[in-house]
Amino acid sequence: MIARLTDSEIAAAAQELGHWQVSADRTALQRDFRFRNFSEAWAFMSRVALLAEAQDHHPEWSNVYNRVSIRLTTHDCRGLSARDLRLARDIDAIA
Numbered sequence: 001m002i003a004r005l006t007d008s009e010i011a012a013a014a015q016e017l018g019h020w021q022v023s024a025d026r027t028a029l030q031r032d033f034r035f036r037n038f039s040e041a042w043a044f045m046s047r048v049a050l051l052a053e054a055q056d057h058h059p060e061w062s063n064v065y066n067r068v069s070i071r072l073t074t075h076d077c078r079g080l081s082a083r084d085l086r087l088a089r090d091i092d093a094i095a
């Protein structure tokens with residue numbers, strides 16, 4: 001079982017990952033993306049899907065036309081873990 005982040009680790013993550021919001025219950029990171037059109041949104045999602053599969057860590061997400069909403073949480077610990085931070089950083093690097 002992977003460890004849940006502590007409150008101070010979550011606070012540090014919120015500082016570092018400025019584009020991401022910590023959910024009110026502090027169990028998830030959320031970020032909304034907007035692209036020029038559906039094709040660009042889908043291309044981004046394809047790249048994130050490959051990252052997620054490589055990391056064996058999968059986003060909760062939705063897409064409407066050019067918008068993509070991503071929520072990162074770790075089901076195994078019912079909260080935030082280092083795996084969410086890693087995926088958030090890697091998503092930022094391709095956004």
Ligand SMILES: C[C@H](O)[C@H](O)[C@H]1CNC2=NC(N)=NC(=O)C2=N1
Nearest residue numbers: 056057058059073074075076077
């Ligand atoms: C067996 C496999 O490693 C687990 O089910 C992984 C897969 N992807 C996952 N993704 C997320 N977001 N949380 C998990 O706890 C998780 N667990």
